[in-house]
Each structure stands twice: as structure tokens, then as C-alpha cells.
Amino acid sequence: MxxxxxxxxxxxxKRKHLMIAFTVxxxxxxxxxxxxxxxxxxxxxxxxxxSYGANLSVIPKGASILSDLYRFQDEGQTNGESGSAGTSxxxxxxxxxxxxxxxxxxxxxxxAGSNQAGAADVANNFIPESELYKIKMIFWAYNIxxxxxxxxxxxxxxETSVPLTGTWFNKHLSLPTGDEVxxxxxxxxxxxxxxxxxxxDSEPNEVLVGKEAAQKLNLTKGSQFTISLKxxxxxxxxxxxxxxxxxxxxxxxxxxxxAPVQELADRKGLVQRVEVxxxxxxxxxxxxxxxxxxGSLTRLEWDTWYCTAYISSIAYQIEEILPMVRVKAxxxxxxxxxxxxxxxxxxxxxxxxxxLICSALAISNLVTANVMERSVEIGLMKALGATGLGISxxxxxxxxxxxxxxxLAGYLVGLAxxxxxxxxxxxxxxxxxxxxxxxxxxxxxxVSLLGSLPALRALLRLKPTxxxxxx
Amino acid sequence: MSQQSxxxxxxxxxxxxxxxxxxxxxxxxxxxPGEWLAIMGPSGSGKTTLMNIIGCLDSPSLGxxxxxxxxxxxxxxxxxxxxxxxxxxxxxxxxxxxxxLTALENVMVAQYYHSLVDEKEALEALEQVGLADRAKHLPxxxxxxxxxxxCIARALINHPKLLLADEPTxxxxxxxxxxxxxxxxxxxxxxxxxxxxxxxPEVAAHAERTVVLEHGRVASDSKLGAQEKIFDQAxxxxxxxxxxxxxxxxDSPIVEKAGGIG
Numbered sequence: 001m002x003x004x005x006x007x008x009x010x011x012x013x014k015r016k017h018l019m020i021a022f023t024v025x026x027x028x029x030x031x032x033x034x035x036x037x038x039x040x041x042x043x044x045x046x047x048x049x050x051s052y053g054a055n056l057s058v059i060p061k062g063a064s065i066l067s068d069l070y071r072f073q074d075e076g077q078t079n080g081e082s083g084s085a086g087t088s089x090x091x092x093x094x095x096x097x098x099x100x101x102x103x104x105x106x107x108x109x110x111x112a113g114s115n116q117a118g119a120a121d122v123a124n125n126f127i128p129e130s131e132l133y134k135i136k137m138i139f140w141a142y143n144i145x146x147x148x149x150x151x152x153x154x155x156x157x158x159e160t161s162v163p164l165t166g167t168w169f170n171k172h173l174s175l176p177t178g179d180e181v182x183x184x185x186x187x188x189x190x191x192x193x194x195x196x197x198x199x200x201d202s203e204p205n206e207v208l209v210g211k212e213a214a215q216k217l218n219l220t221k222g223s224q225f226t227i228s229l230k231x232x233x234x235x236x237x238x239x240x241x242x243x244x245x246x247x248x249x250x251x252x253x254x255x256x257x258x259a260p261v262q263e264l265a266d267r268k269g270l271v272q273r274v275e276v277x278x279x280x281x282x283x284x285x286x287x288x289x290x291x292x293x294x295g296s297l298t299r300l301e302w303d304t305w306y307c308t309a310y311i312s313s314i315a316y317q318i319e320e321i322l323p324m325v326r327v328k329a330x331x332x333x334x335x336x337x338x339x340x341x342x343x344x345x346x347x348x349x350x351x352x353x354x355x356l357i358c359s360a361l362a363i364s365n366l367v368t369a370n371v372m373e374r375s376v377e378i379g380l381m382k383a384l385g386a387t388g389l390g391i392s393x394x395x396x397x398x399x400x401x402x403x404x405x406x407x408l409a410g411y412l413v414g415l416a417x418x419x420x421x422x423x424x425x426x427x428x429x430x431x432x433x434x435x436x437x438x439x440x441x442x443x444x445x446x447v448s449l450l451g452s453l454p455a456l457r458a459l460l461r462l463k464p465t466x467x468x469x470x471x
Numbered sequence: 472m473s474q475q476s477x478x479x480x481x482x483x484x485x486x487x488x489x490x491x492x493x494x495x496x497x498x499x500x501x502x503x504p505g506e507w508l509a510i511m512g513p514s515g516s517g518k519t520t521l522m523n524i525i526g527c528l529d530s531p532s533l534g535x536x537x538x539x540x541x542x543x544x545x546x547x548x549x550x551x552x553x554x555x556x557x558x559x560x561x562x563x564x565x566x567x568x569x570x571x572l573t574a575l576e577n578v579m580v581a582q583y584y585h586s587l588v589d590e591k592e593a594l595e596a597l598e599q600v601g602l603a604d605r606a607k608h609l610p611x612x613x614x615x616x617x618x619x620x621x622c623i624a625r626a627l628i629n630h631p632k633l634l635l636a637d638e639p640t641x642x643x644x645x646x647x648x649x650x651x652x653x654x655x656x657x658x659x660x661x662x663x664x665x666x667x668x669x670x671x672p673e674v675a676a677h678a679e680r681t682v683v684l685e686h687g688r689v690a691s692d693s694k695l696g697a698q699e700k701i702f703d704q705a706x707x708x709x710x711x712x713x714x715x716x717x718x719x720x721x722d723s724p725i726v727e728k729a730g731g732i733g
Contacts, residue, residue, distance in 0.1 A: 001576070001583040008571035380567045383528060384625075385556025385584040387549065465523045468563055 002394065009374075009398050016370050020363055020399060021406030024444060027359025028407045031352045031443055032414025032436055037421050038348040039433040041341065054147075054188055054275035056315055058135070058325045062124030063272070126270035127325055129258065133173050135276060136181050138317040143279040143309045146187035149271035151261050155227040155235065155254075157217050163253045164227055166261025169199030169208075185255070188277055189246065196221055196242035204260045206241035210251035214243045227254070229264065236264055276318070276327075280311040282341050287312050291329075356447050363451030367399055371455040371462075378459055379467035388460040395459060399448050407444035411437070478537075479504045479632060479664050480525065485534030487520050487687075494520040495531070496687045504632075507655075507665045509675035512684035518668045519637065521684065525666060526635045527555040539632050556585050560626030564638035566618040568610040574621045575606040578628050585629040596624040600654055616647025623654055634658065636667045640674055652677050 010017055127149070135147050148168050155164040168184035175181060186198045199208050209219055219225060219240050228235025238256060245251060262268050281287075290297055290305045291312035297305060305313050315327035371378065381391050415432060422430035480502040487495040495517045502508055512518050523529035524536060527543065530551070536543040539558055543551065555561075568577045578593040597603050600620035602613075610618055619639065626634055636655070640648040656677065659665055667678060675681050683690040 001579055001588045004572065004576055005569070005580070008569070008576075012571035376567060377569055380569065381580070381584070382552070383526075383555070383561055384581050385552055387552060390584070463528070465519075465528045468528075468565075468567060 005394060006397050006401075009394070010401060013370060013373075013398075016366060016373075017398065017402040020366050020370075020402040021409070023359055023362045023366065023406065024403040024447060025406035025410035025413065027355050027447060028410030028440055028443060029413035029417055030355045032411050032440055033417035033421060034348045034352045034355070035436050035439060036415065036418035036430050036433060037425075038345050038352075039435065040418075040422070040430045041344050041348070053191075053330075054277045055280065055311060055330050056276035056278055056318070057328050057330055058127065058147075058274035058276060058318060058322070059328070060125050060127050060272070061324055061326050063326075124324075126267060126272060127274065127322070129262075129269050129271050131322055131324075132271070132274060133175055133181075134321045135274070135318055136173065136175055136179070136183070137177060138314070138321055139306070140278070140309050140314050140317060143314065145277045145279060146183050147274055147276040148183065148185040148188050149258060149274045151258060151265060151267060151271050153229065153261060153265045155229060155264070156231045156233065157225050157227050159231045160217060161231075162213055162217060162227070164261060164264070165253055165255050166258040166265075167199075167255055168258055169201050169255075171201055188275055189250075191246070192250075193245045194242045195244070199241065199255060199257070201257045201259075203241070204257045205236075205238050206256075207238040208242050208244050208255040209240050210253050210255075211243055211245045212251040213254055214240070216252070219243070227264070236260055274325075276314075278311065278314050279309060280314060281309045283310060283312075286310075290316075356443055360447045360451040363399070363403075363447060364454050367395075367452045367455035368458060371395065371459050375462055375467045378462055379464040382462070383464040383468060391459060392456050395456070396449075396452060399452050400445075403444050403448040407440060411440050414440075477504070478502060479506075479539055480666075481535075481537040482521075482525070483535040483537070485524065485531035485536060487517070487524065487529070488532040493687050495524075498534070498684075498687070498689055500682060500689065500692070502633075502664065502666065504664055505659070505662045506680060507659045507678045508667070509678035509681040510666065510668045510684060511670070511672070511675050511681055512690070513670075515686075516684040517687040518684055520687075522635060522637055522666070522668045525633070526559050526561055527551040556629070558632045560629070560631035560634045562619070562622050562626050562634065562636035562639045564641040566610070566615070566622045566642070568618055568621055568625075570610050573607050573609055574602060574613065574617075574624075577610070577621055578625045581625045581628050593624075593628060596628045597621070599627070599657075600624045601650070614647070616643050616650055619643060619647065619651055620654065623651065627658065632664065634663055634665045636665065638669055638671075639667060640671065641669075648674070 129149060132147070132149055136144055138144070148171075150165055150167050152163055152165045155162055170182055170184040170186045173181040173183065184199075184201070194208070200206065209217075214220065217225060221240055221243060223240045224237055225240070226235050226237045238254075238260075258271065262270065283291075286297075286301060286305055287308075287310035290302075290310065294302065294305070294312075294316060306316070307313075311329045315329060318327045319325060378391055378395075382388075414436075418430045422428055478501045480500070482498060482500040484497050484499050485495060486493060486497055498517070498521065500521075510518050510521060520529070524531050525538075527538070528551075530543070530546075538554060541554065543554065546554070568574075569580060572580065574597060575590065575593055578596055579588050579590065582588045582593060594603060594606055597606050600623055602617060602620050602624065605613060605617055605621075608617075610621070613621065619642070623639075626636075634655075639655070640651055643651060652674065655665055655667070665678075667674060669675055680693060682692045
């Protein structure tokens with residue numbers, strides 16, 4: 001009998017129940033879309049932020065000790081090759097983090113560095129270029145999007161001082177695993193505005209000149225200039241291939257292929273620093289603890305941390321495979337990721353909650369209207385001996401059935417909507433997360449029950465005597 | 472009056488007060504099992520209020536009601552619901568059938584809220600009111616008289632101790648009124664206790680006893696044989712309040728409106 005009454009009520013009030021289903025569907029579709037995006041937004045935002053540069057800086061252990069000793073700022077080291085150069089550049093042919101360069105008064109020629117720095121110093125303060133391919137062989141190798149080594153010197157064009165940095169523009173690597181990889185600065189600095197083609201490692205005498213450096217040296221595309229390690233000295237001749245604008249301090253520099261700069265600095269096969277751009281999982285408490293001291297983790301926590309693409313675990317794995325380096329997170333980028341992610345997620349949660357509140361209010365109106373319209377029927381049921389609970393169960397069942405039908409439709413529409421958002425905002429599909437289903441069921445229950453509360457209250461208060469004797 | 476244990480209903484000095492309005496004032500009434508009582512009176516005399524109290528749909532502000540030996544004093548709404556479900560059959564002027572259920576299902580609804588649903592028994596109840604062949608019809612497919620007979624079948628399906636009818640023929644034409652009164656007579660002959668609230672002296676004439684209410688008080692309470700005077704009083708009362716139209720005439724537009732598709 002209950003089901004006959006239930007089906008009868010559902011079919012009799014089709015329009016009202018369709019409206020309830022539509023309202024729930026609308027709310028659930030928006031909530032599903034937003035939650036779908038929210039659960040995937042971490043990866044999406046990370047991918048987006050990868051276009052704004054590296055998030056890991058690999059430096060030699062010796063340089064790291066000096067950096068820690070003199071409290072060089074992480075951001076200084078990572079926001080360009082001259083990050084900490086202010087303390088070391090004066091009079092040193094090796095710029096930035098070159099440990100030999102840090103002994104400011106010791107060198108004045110290209111050979112001086114090699115003369116004064118012994119083999120041990122070189123091992124401690126430089127990274128062998130030949131070892132860099134291993135970065136693409138760590139556990140999270142596929143999360144390493146790009147990496148590029150740097151070797152900087154303070155050169156002179158005529159009498160004018162200018163930083164020259166050697167790097168990989170777009171290096172092709174054949175890994176022992178059989179994988180073929182193209183990596184380099186072109187991918188890392190994708191926001192640079194170039195007035196010509198990007199750098200090419202196969203053309204070692206062609207360079208990219210920053211806008212400020214070009215103005216300072218009065219260089220234009222196609223200009224040739226000679227750069228040396230001392231004013232007016234002998235050096236190497238380069239051709240300006242492209243002038244770029246980075247919007248930062250790189251605008252004052254010249255970028256060349258790594259090999260000629262190594263030759264000029266007498267640091268063959270060595271680099272000072274490597275920038276790595278990696279896809280990472282947003283940091284959480286476990287990652288923060290691990291970053292401070294991996295030894296503090298339990299075995300299970302350690303496994304979880306190691307097998308998750310946290311920035312700290314990727315850094316740890318690079319240090320594992322390259323024992324001569326220290327890897328640091330570029331805090332500004334990492335923090336931006338976290339902040340943007342938190343704000344985006346907060347906004348999505350707020351929008352989801354607002355959507356659900358709106359749905360609950362709309363349902364409240366619909367259900368109240370439904371109950372009022374059926375007040376005589378409800379009064380009759382009470383007069384026939386139905387309890388308030390019994391009638392509430394009947395009315396709630398109607399609403400829940402309509403809501404779940406609407407919720408199912410809303411879920412499917414929401415999935416489509418999330419894909420639309422993914423494609424239009426991030427240019428890729430949003431992964432379908434199954435966790436949205438139980439959340440969706442909970443949302444339907446919550447919205448339906450909360451929305452029905454005022455109507456149920458009215459239903460319970462309704463007195464048969466008020467509705468059955470109308471004449 | 473002395474309390475008699477053989478009464479199925481004892482109403483002792485009850486009043487119902489709504490703010491400044493006294494709908495009932497010191498009403499006392501005793502009904503014996505198997506008795507057919509008509510409650511008459513003009514509009515606003517307190518008939519419906521009294522019916523609600525007897526039907527456990529409402530409680531008196533003062534006084535005591537005992538139904539089948541059970542005092543209804545201080546009972547909660549849920550307890551009154553249980554008593555109503557177990558002991559009282561309700562018939563309404565406007566039938567109040569659930570529109571999306573068939574005639575048979577409307578009868579079964581009362582079974583559902585009482586105990587167990589028995590389709591065969593529900594069909595027999597419809598047979599008793601002459602509607603076995605209309606069992607699968609929806610209310611909108613039934614005439615007003617047929618709807619009222621379904622309502623009676625629903626009221627009787629749980630074998631109530633007391634049948635309470637509120638203007639049972641108020642929306643019916645003469646033919647259907649006759650059919651309904653025949654059913655009530657049949658029930659009365661079988662020993663059923665019936666209380667009919669009505670404006671109509673013709674309907675009241677079928678009862679053994681008539682109580683007339685005026686201004687919330689019992690104006691008269693007659694036994695069979697002394698009813699003529701009461702009918703006159705009741706008719707005058709109705710006319711006094713509703714002009715020259717009789718109660719039946721006054722209700723006639725509703726009869727037309729409620730006339731079913733048939």
C-alpha cells in the first residue's frame with residue numbers, strides 16, 4: 001500500500017516532482033562539476049605553474065654549504081643566474097654560485113679559477129654535466145617536465161661588464177633506459193618574449209641577448225660581439241640570434257650554449273647549477289615533516305611520502321641519484337602553487353556550498369507548496385490514523401526519489417560540465433574522480449532533507465480539523 | 472446526570488474555548504451502543520467542534536470525554552490518533568478520497584493505517600455499499616454518491632465502535648441521499664452506533680435521537696417520538712441564520728459542483 005501511495009503521489013504530481021528533480025539536478029550538476037575540477041585542480045594548477053619556471057634548484061654540495069653559511073636566499077639562487085651574484089660577482093669570472101668565484105680576490109683570468117681550485121674543489125663546487133641525464137631516471141622521472149644546467153661567468157664586451165650564461169637550449173638526451181628526452185631552457189622559460197627563434201645548441205656561436213643587455217651593449221639581431229673575461233681581453237665572438245624580454249633580471253644577461261661558456265670559463269664538462277621543473281603534488285603535513293627531516297617519518301609514512309610526487313620527495317630522489325648535489329625547492333613558486341591551489345579550492349568549496357544552499361531553498365519552496373496543496377490529503381491520512389512520522393516518511397520518500405533521479409541526471413550533466421570547464425580553462429580533460437559519487441549522494445540527501453524540513457514541520461503541525469471540514 | 476458504564480460515549484460538561492470564543496459550553500451527552508444520534512443546529516452552533524472532539528480530532532478545553540470506557544483526558548495527539556484509528560469511522564461531507572488511488576485502494580488506505588491490508592475484505596466492503604463493479608475506478612470517475620459510498624466503505628472497513636458522519640448527504644442529490652441513508656440504516660440494524668452531524672431535518676429524521684445545539688449549548692435532546700418539536704426548532708434555527716433557504720437548498724450549489732462524472 002505504501003508503494004501504491006508513493007507511486008500514485010509521484011505520478012499525480014509529476015510536474016512538481018519534476019521541478020524538484022530539476023532543482024536537485026541543477027545543484028548537483030554544478031556541485032559535481034566544481035568538485036570534479038577541485039579534485040583535479042591541484043594537478044591542473046601545477047601544470048599551469050610549470051609554465052612559469054622551475055620549482056627545484058640543484059646545486060653542488062659545496063656551493064650549498066657556502067649558500068647556507070652566508071644565508072644566501074633560496075629565491076636569489078633560483079630566480080635567475082645572478083640571484084646571489086651580488087656577493088660573488090665582483091672581479092670573479094665565474095658568476096653566481098661558483099665557489100671559486102666567492103673568493104673574490106683570488107682570480108682575474110679564465111685560468112685562474114682552475115689553477116686555484118683543486119680537483120676536490122671542482123668536485124665539491126660543480127656538477128658534472130655528464131651526470132645530469134640521471135635526473136630523468138628517478139622514481140618520478142615522468143614528473144620531471146624540463147631541466148636545464150647553467151654555468152655563468154662575468155664577461156666583458158669591450159670595457160662593458162655583462163653576465164654570460166651557458167645553458168642547454170634544447171638538448172636531446174638518449175637515456176640508458178632507452179628513452180629519448182629533449183630538455184632545456186627553452187621549455188623552462190616559456191614566458192619569455194623572443195623577437196626571433198629560440199636558442200639552438202647546434203649553433204654554439206649564436207646567443208640570446210636580454211633586452212637591457214642589448215641596449216647596454218648597443219646590440220641588435222645579427223650583431224656580432226666578442227666577449228672576454230677581462231676588459232679588452234681576448235675572448236669568443238658570438239652573433240646575436242634573438243633579443244628576449246623576460247620581465248626580470250635575465251633581461252640584463254646573455255645566454256649562450258653551454259659548451260662555449262665552459263670553454264671560456266675553463267670549466268669543461270661542468271655546470272654550476274641546474275633548474276628543474278617538476279609536476280608535484282601539493283604539499284601537506286606529511287610532506288612538510290619529511291622536508292624538514294625524512295628520518296622522523298615512520299616506515300609507512302616514509303613509503304607514502306617517497307611514492308608521492310611531493311616536491312620534497314622528488315628533491316630527495318634527485319639527491320639520491322646525484323650524491324654530489326643538494327636540491328632545494330624554489331619556495332616562491334612552490335608557495336605560489338600552494339596559495340593558488342588553496343584559494344582556488346576554497347572558492348570552489350564556497351561556490352559548491354552556495355549552490356547547495358540555493359538548491360535547498362528552492363526545494364524548500366517546492367516541497368512546502370506540495371505539502372500545502374496536499375493538506376486535505378494529509379489531513380485525511382491523519383484522520384484515518386496515520387502518524388506524523390508515517391506521513392513524513394511517505395512525503396520524504398517522494399522527495400528523495402525525485403531528488404535521486406534529478407541527482408543522477410545532475411551528476412552526468414556535471415561530469416560533462418567539468419570536462420567543459422577543464423577544456424576551456426586548462427585545455428585538457430578533468431579526471432573523473434569516483435569520490436564525487438558518494439559526496440554527490442550525501443549532497444542529494446542533505447539538500448533534500450534540509451529543503452524538506454520546513455514542509456515537514458508544517459506537515460506535522462497540520463491539524464485534520466483545519467482542512468477536512470471546509471464547506 | 473449519572474455516569475452509565477453501558478454508554479459507548481460519555482461527554483461530561485465539556486467546553487471548548489478559542490480565545491474569546493466559546494465554541495462549546497458545558498455540553499454533556501451520553502450515547503448508548505447501537506444508538507443512532509443526530510446532532511443538529513445552525514451554523515456556528517458548535518456541531519463541528521463537538522464532532523471533532525468525539526472523533527478524537529480535538530480535545531475539549533474543559534470537561535471529560537469517555538469513549539468505550541476509556542477516558543480521553545490528557546491523552547497526547549498520538550494516543551488520540553490510536554484511539555481514532557481503532558474505534559472511530561469518519562464520513563465527511565466532501566468525501567475526501569485520495570484522488571490518485573482507486574476506490575478499492577481508498578478503502579485499503581484505512582486498513583493500511585489500522586493494521587493489515589486485505590484486498591478481499593476491502594472489496595467486500597465496497598460490495599456492501601454497492602460499488603464492487605467500481606472498485607478500480609478513480610474518484611474522478613465516480614459520481615458524488617458513489618464517492619460518498621466509498622467513503623462509507625472506508626469508514627466501516629475497520630469495524631469501528633462508532634461511526635461519525637459529518638453532513639453525509641450534504642453534497643448529494645435525493646437519490647444518492649436515499650442510498651446513503653439506506654446504508655446507514657443497514658449498519659444501524661446490525662447494531663452499529665452512528666452519530667450524524669447535519670443541518671437537514673430529513674436526515675436527522677432517520678436517527679433515533681436528536682440533539683440540537685445552539686450557541687455552543689445543548690438546546691434540546693429528544694428521544695424518538697418527540698422529535699417533531701425538535702425538527703421545528705432546528706429548522707427555525709437554520710432558517711433564522713441562513714435566511715429563507717433550507718439547509719438542503721443552501722447546499723445545492725455544492726451538490727452540482729461535486730456531481731461526479733458517473
